[in-house]
Amino acid sequence: MxxxxxxxxxxxxxxxxxxxxxxxxxxxxxxxxxxxxxxxxxxxxxxxxxxxxxxxxxxxxxxxxxxxxxxxxxxxxxxxxxxxxxxxxxxxxxxxxxxxxxxxxxxxxxxxxxxxxxxxxxxxxxxxxxxxxxxxxxxxxxxxxxxxxxxxxxxxxxxxxxxxxxxxxxxxxxxxxxxxxxxxxxxxxxxxxxxxxxxxWLDEGEIDKLLRFGEGWLTGHPEREWITRRYLTRRHTLVRTALARLAELDDAEPEEFDAVEDAADEEATGTDSETDCADPGSGPVAAAPVAQADSARPADPRIAGTASAGSPTGEGVEGERGPSLAVLRRAAVHRALLSVGAGRVLDLGCGQGALLLELAADRAFGEIVGIDVSMRELKIAARRMRRLPEWQSRRITVRQGALTYTDASLRGYDAAVLMEVIEHVDAPRLAALEHAVFGSAAPGAVLVTTPNSEYNVRYETLHAGTFRHSDHRFEWSRAEFADWAHRVGGTYGYAVRFEPVGPEDAEVGASTQMAVFTKQESKNDGDEKGAA
Incomplete structure (x- = not known):
């Protein structure tokens, strides 16, 4: 050598x-x-x-x-x-x-x-x-x-x-x-x-080594995701963490990462992905398989505004890219929280805290609490919070919790957000999540976003019956999501409206769908206020 x-x-x-x-x-x-x-x-x-x-x-x-x-x-x-x-x-x-x-x-x-x-x-x-x-x-x-x-x-x-x-x-x-x-x-x-x-053997110390020696050139490298995957020998958990930290370094949003490897990676490897929100009792994926090798990544992960072949939008100037779907999703949630007048907010399944960071910059939100089952994700979120100005960080709390169990400390908040969360929960345990959030915590409003499965046909590399992420237990069509939302709203006393997130396609809608639940005042509540 x-x-x-x-x-x-x-x-x-x-x-x-x-x-x-x-x-x-x-x-x-x-x-x-x-x-x-x-x-x-x-x-x-x-x-x-x-x-x-x-x-x-x-x-x-x-x-x-x-x-x-x-x-x-x-x-x-x-x-x-x-x-x-x-x-x-x-x-x-x-x-x-x-x-x-x-x-x-x-x-x-x-x-x-x-x-x-x-x-x-x-x-x-x-x-x-x-x-x-x-x-x-x-x-x-x-x-x-x-x-x-x-x-x-x-x-x-x-x-x-x-x-x-x-x-x-x-x-x-x-x-x-x-x-x-x-x-x-x-x-x-x-x-x-x-x-x-x-x-x-590779461990989390290898991430620090990569960022230390990649300082000054890796964050802006056009092949940084491929480099990161290969440097960490396609260890899914390590790669997710590394990409998130790289995104923090250049204030960019990490592209949504799934467990599927690039077609150029010839060696197969297992994944050890963690769920973002499910409780530890969640079972293995049992619905549809994840797209494999050359078939899982969307044609354009940043969705908005490309006119290249296979673009999900078919709009814009070739080579130009708009905001990522993750950025558009957070912006939609932010607007919806303002529209319902929320000041105290729960981010349920907060992951590494991307939404927490965005809400902290808006003084309209006086208290923001992030809950997630993964301590690893929460540690990353806490590290990101420490970099904020004191007037922002003091309004944020992050702690561990499973969303399928009731928690009395979550009651009394103006709004709760389930952003890309429900699809990670096993279908038999979804009722427990509904009761814990809508029945026990019962915030004034609940915002739920989830993938629109109809839109998957606009991703060239997704085959029929495959999901966008290895940890998804299901992905719903607009009709299926509406049926679920109306049932949950009727059961727990919430009105519901729907908003698309991301560019809309005339036939299949938008890539992400959002339901905004608002608590309806019961007759008894009205009588009590009148008596007062």
């Missing part, structure tokens, strides 16, 4: 190209060796002149060390543990070596030449073999937006038999004028992304 980094001295520069050694903290005049848990790393300089300097990181992988410590029941083919591409293909092993051998340069520090560490240098990076099942175009898609000129050359399966075609390995050459620390962080993050796997 080999990585070379070359620097050419600019014409106007007064420093020699060998100052690359200062940045890497490795002397060009000698070979240095560093023990790794899985082999040995060597740093040497094939060329070191004032005009041009090349540093090479050569990894010698010990297959025995690599498998040492694996459990006896490992699913890997036993011989394949020792005979594989790890000794020569750039992977997470090389990323770890970059962080341990070039750690100071990776973090952009250089005590002897601090000004050089902050200077963009003419660099050339070469990697003889990079695993990339998506082909050379994927190398270009991840590196080109970062300022690199990319040459990715497929490697043949066997040069002696060209008719066998190309392998999924590519030779990569990157040239550009960047700070050395930026170049190393790009390699550190993107090499495991292209490989699509890691040699070590």
């Amino acid at each position: 080999l990585l070379t980094i070359s620097c050419t001295r600019p014409v106007e520069a007064e420093w020699p190209a060998t100052d690359l050694g200062y940045l890497l903290h490795k002397n060009p005049s000698r070979i240095q060796t560093f023990e790794q848990s899985y082999g040995v790393a060597h740093v040497l300089y094939p060329e070191a002149t004032e005009e041009h300097c090349t540093a090479a990181l050569l990894m010698e992988i010990d297959p025995v060390r690599l498998v040492r410590g694996k459990p006896k029941g490992t699913p890997d083919f036993s011989l394949g543990q020792y005979v594989n591409d790890r000794p020569y293909a750039a992977s997470s092993l090389l990323s770890v070596a970059i962080s341990t051998v070039f750690g100071t340069a990776l973090h952009g520090r250089c005590a002897q030449r601090p000004e050089l560490a902050r200077t963009a240098l003419p660099l050339r990076v070469e990697l003889p073999a990079v695993p990339c099942k998506g082909g050379p175009e994927y190398v270009e898609r991840v590196f080109t937006p970062l300022g690199w000129t990319v040459v990715a050359t497929p490697l043949p399966l066997d040069p002696a038999f060209p008719e066998w075609g190309d392998s999924h390995y590519v030779r990569v050459e990157l040239t550009g004028t960047l700070r050395l620390s930026d170049a190393l962080t790009h390699l550190y993050v993107l090499l495991p992304v292209l490989d699509g796997s890691k040699h070590y």
Whole structure:
């Protein structure tokens, strides 16, 4: 496994190209060796002149060390543990070596030449073999937006038999004028992304690592969702959290994420998604299957205003995008809360607090309470609240609770919101949620949003009978939603009206449907007020 980094001295520069050694903290005049848990790393300089300097990181992988410590029941083919591409293909092993051998340069520090560490240098990076099942175009898609000129050359399966075609390995050459620390962080993050796997166990600490080394470039990267999924090896829970935190960093809304992987991801993986609102007793999905592989993501997740082929709206200028459906949904809920005069609001199934943040910015809402069953989601919501000004954060409370159980502390509020919640609850438990919200808590108004299943035909990649998200227990048509809403309203004394959310289609309506329930004054209430 080999990585070379070359620097050419600019014409106007007064420093020699060998100052690359200062940045890497490795002397060009000698070979240095560093023990790794899985082999040995060597740093040497094939060329070191004032005009041009090349540093090479050569990894010698010990297959025995690599498998040492694996459990006896490992699913890997036993011989394949020792005979594989790890000794020569750039992977997470090389990323770890970059962080341990070039750690100071990776973090952009250089005590002897601090000004050089902050200077963009003419660099050339070469990697003889990079695993990339998506082909050379994927190398270009991840590196080109970062300022690199990319040459990715497929490697043949066997040069002696060209008719066998190309392998999924590519030779990569990157040239550009960047700070050395930026170049190393790009390699550190993107090499495991292209490989699509890691040699070590992943936990939530890996999210922090991704955000730390992706700072300054990942949030604005056009392939950030794909990069995030691959870096976290498609661990659904980790990916959801990472995308939400990335969206916080650039004040953007994370695209609705489902458990289905991109068609380009050839390796299948399980998901461990959590429900956003259901109580811990909710059972597994038993209704319709989730769309698989190349069939689950909407043609345009941001719904509003594109005229490209397969656009759900068919309006607007090609290439332009309006607000995301999530943004439109929150805005619709916000308007509806104002229309019913709500000042004290419950967000039931608040998730990571996107609606809480929006309502906190409006002084019309004096008290906002977020309830969710997932402590992980609530921790993220609480962290987001801490970033708000004090006059906003003091009006918000978040706490754990299951919506299918009554809670006396939820009584007396002006309004409650169930935004994209009911479809996550098993149908047999829906009656318990109805009683807990409409019967026990009985706020002055209840706002419910849920997907309109009729609109699914406008998503090119959704097949008949599939849901938009892996955790949906059902998705209702407009008629089914209206029947449910009128029944619940009649049972608990609420009038109900309906509003579409998102661009409306003449045939199938809007992507999201919203019901606004308002508590009707009973005759007894009127008599009591008259007597008073």
